[in-house]
Amino acid sequence: MTVISGQQWMRTERERRAEGISAQRASEHNTRIKQRHVIGPASIVYLTPVSHWMKSNKHKAPHTTDTEFGGAIGAACLIVLLPLTVLFLLSVCVSAEGAVLRWPPLPPHSDLYDPRAVFIIAVWISAHILLYMLPVGKVSEGLVLRDGSRLKYPINGFHALCVTTVLVCVCVCVGVPLALLYELMVPLAVCAVGVAFLLSLYLYARSFWAPAHALALGGNTGHAVYDFFMGRELNPRIGSFDLKYFCELRPGLIGWVVLNTVMLLKEVELRGSPSVSMLLVNAFQLLYVSDALWNEEAVLSTMDIVHDGFGFMLAFGDLVWVPFTYGLQAAFLVSHPHTLTPFSALAIVLLNGIGYYVFRKSNSQKNQFRRDPTHASVRHLETIATATGKRLLVSGWWGFVRHPNYLGDLLMALAWSLPCGFSHILPYFYVLYFSVLLVHREARDERQCRAKYGAAWEVYCSRVPYRIIPYIY
Ligand SMILES: NC(=O)C1=CN([C@@H]2O[C@H](COP(=O)(O)OP(=O)(O)OC[C@H]3O[C@@H](n4cnc5c(N)ncnc54)[C@H](OP(=O)(O)O)[C@@H]3O)[C@@H](O)[C@H]2O)C=CC1
Numbered sequence: 001m002t003v004i005s006g007q008q009w010m011r012t013e014r015e016r017r018a019e020g021i022s023a024q025r026a027s028e029h030n031t032r033i034k035q036r037h038v039i040g041p042a043s044i045v046y047l048t049p050v051s052h053w054m055k056s057n058k059h060k061a062p063h064t065t066d067t068e069f070g071g072a073i074g075a076a077c078l079i080v081l082l083p084l085t086v087l088f089l090l091s092v093c094v095s096a097e098g099a100v101l102r103w104p105p106l107p108p109h110s111d112l113y114d115p116r117a118v119f120i121i122a123v124w125i126s127a128h129i130l131l132y133m134l135p136v137g138k139v140s141e142g143l144v145l146r147d148g149s150r151l152k153y154p155i156n157g158f159h160a161l162c163v164t165t166v167l168v169c170v171c172v173c174v175g176v177p178l179a180l181l182y183e184l185m186v187p188l189a190v191c192a193v194g195v196a197f198l199l200s201l202y203l204y205a206r207s208f209w210a211p212a213h214a215l216a217l218g219g220n221t222g223h224a225v226y227d228f229f230m231g232r233e234l235n236p237r238i239g240s241f242d243l244k245y246f247c248e249l250r251p252g253l254i255g256w257v258v259l260n261t262v263m264l265l266k267e268v269e270l271r272g273s274p275s276v277s278m279l280l281v282n283a284f285q286l287l288y289v290s291d292a293l294w295n296e297e298a299v300l301s302t303m304d305i306v307h308d309g310f311g312f313m314l315a316f317g318d319l320v321w322v323p324f325t326y327g328l329q330a331a332f333l334v335s336h337p338h339t340l341t342p343f344s345a346l347a348i349v350l351l352n353g354i355g356y357y358v359f360r361k362s363n364s365q366k367n368q369f370r371r372d373p374t375h376a377s378v379r380h381l382e383t384i385a386t387a388t389g390k391r392l393l394v395s396g397w398w399g400f401v402r403h404p405n406y407l408g409d410l411l412m413a414l415a416w417s418l419p420c421g422f423s424h425i426l427p428y429f430y431v432l433y434f435s436v437l438l439v440h441r442e443a444r445d446e447r448q449c450r451a452k453y454g455a456a457w458e459v460y461c462s463r464v465p466y467r468i469i470p471y472i473y
């Protein structure tokens with residue numbers, strides 16, 4: 001066991017910086033507040049293996065003891081069930097007779113694989129690797145890592161989206177039959193699942209060569225299946241190419257809107273013109289993806305980049321789950337047309353607009369506050385001091401609920417489903433899954449913040465009692 005002075009964790013962030021201790025390590029110092037046993041007025045004993053490792057042995061790999069998703073058994077089930085879920089949802093979506101409780105016939109073996117799908121996925125990923133490596137846009141630094149270093153990231157995702165949009169427009173103008181991809185949805189998804197598995201195996205294998213400080217604190221239990229799922233290495237890179245950052249925002253997210261366009265083209269091919277519902281789903285989701293890429297730098301401080309290892313969960317999430325399930329509404333509308341009244345279309349646009357406003361304003365307010373708390377747009381806001389030296393906002397958006405950005409995101413999710421009507425639950429899959437994801441994510445973040453900020457977090461919770469939905473949750 002390691003014993004440190006009781007005052008050590010109370011130092012301000014500036015003092016720690018002066019001593020060359022990273023912000024992340026500083027916050028980990030405070031994480032220990034929760035885990036300490038005071039055995040005398042000025043001494044603290046750390047009990048968890050992770051904190052013990054951090055303090056006493058920088059060169060040994062972390063050993064994770066807290067597991068999520070039901071541990072190794074839960075992870076094993078998810079590794080099998082998630083790809084099956086994607087195939088099931090796609091099969092139901094593209095079949096006009098299919099329903100959640102009336103399964104369409106399973107696609108024959110031969111329909112699962114198509115060499116054209118392999119070619120398309122290979123070209124798609126290669127093109128985005130090239131676009132990522134183009135020396136355009138600025139280069140930003142990520143948060144400080146455990147070893148005190150900061151990684152550099154290219155901020156050119158929006159360029160990649162623009163180039164892709166131009167290429168898609170050119171293809172449409174010169175008559176490339178993009179609508180054909182609709183028929184290839186299942187083999188494309190199967191191929192993407194293959195890529196996610198291969199990538200995760202590579203990530204798992206290479207993590208054994210990574211230095212201890214490069215491992216994520218959450219994915220190192222020593223149990224192969226669990227660690228494969230959660231990811232052992234935090235920021236795996238080949239040279240300066242960051243695999244996690246690349247996958248998080250490029251092939252999957254941009255692939256999602258391209259597949260939406262394919263659905264729109266297919267609808268035009270079948271019915272002569274796009275429906276209002278299809279146009280709304282396409283426009284809303286394009287806005288969401290454009291926003292993510294326009295604000296690409298903000299992703300560098302998300303939980304996924306800062307905290308989570310890169311394993312099957314994120315590889316599959318980024319490369320399969322996002323492109324093939326987030327746009328189910330558009331796929332659904334191709335085989336289940338739905339006509340909206342002008343009034344309901346207007347109401348849905350309004351709902352998406354409100355959701356987007358809350359999502360963007362709250363995310364920007366926090367990002368601005370974290371970057372520069374003295375900036376004119378945030379300096380008037382009321383805050384609480386914490387022992388880490390960082391402050392917590394208690395007015396403005398973050399004084400409304402503890403996760404206003406999740407609330408906005410959920411309102412948008414609902415607006416993406418409503419254009420499909422109420423005949424089927426399938427278009428509501430995203431909003432249902434997303435509610436579960438955000439409630440789980442909120443609980444994870446809450447745990448981390450409580451450990452990081454201790455008493456200050458309790459004060460924040462009493463000042464802002466609702467997590468996501470005012471007066472409800
Ligand atoms: N479409 C999708 O599938 C998904 C979308 N998202 C979206 O991504 C966005 C980012 O979400 P996520 O990364 O989960 O987390 P958040 O952007 O909500 O960030 C949480 C962090 O914000 C800081 N924070 C919390 N409360 C305060 C406060 N009162 N004042 C100042 N800082 C505070 C804390 O970090 P610290 O104090 O260390 O700065 C906390 O850890 C959200 O809009 C979410 O909806 C997320 C997941 C999936």
Ligand SMILES: CC(C)CCC[C@@H](C)[C@H]1CC=C2C3=C(CC[C@@]21C)[C@@]1(C)CC[C@H](O)C(C)(C)[C@@H]1CC3
Binds near residue numbers: 082291318
């Ligand atoms: C397959 C599992 C059950 C769940 C996998 C979860 C992932 C799909 C999501 C985890 C966090 C994500 C984020 C976005 C997309 C979904 C995943 C990868 C995000 C890029 C979407 C666009 C937003 O504007 C954002 C804030 C940039 C998001 C960041 C988190």
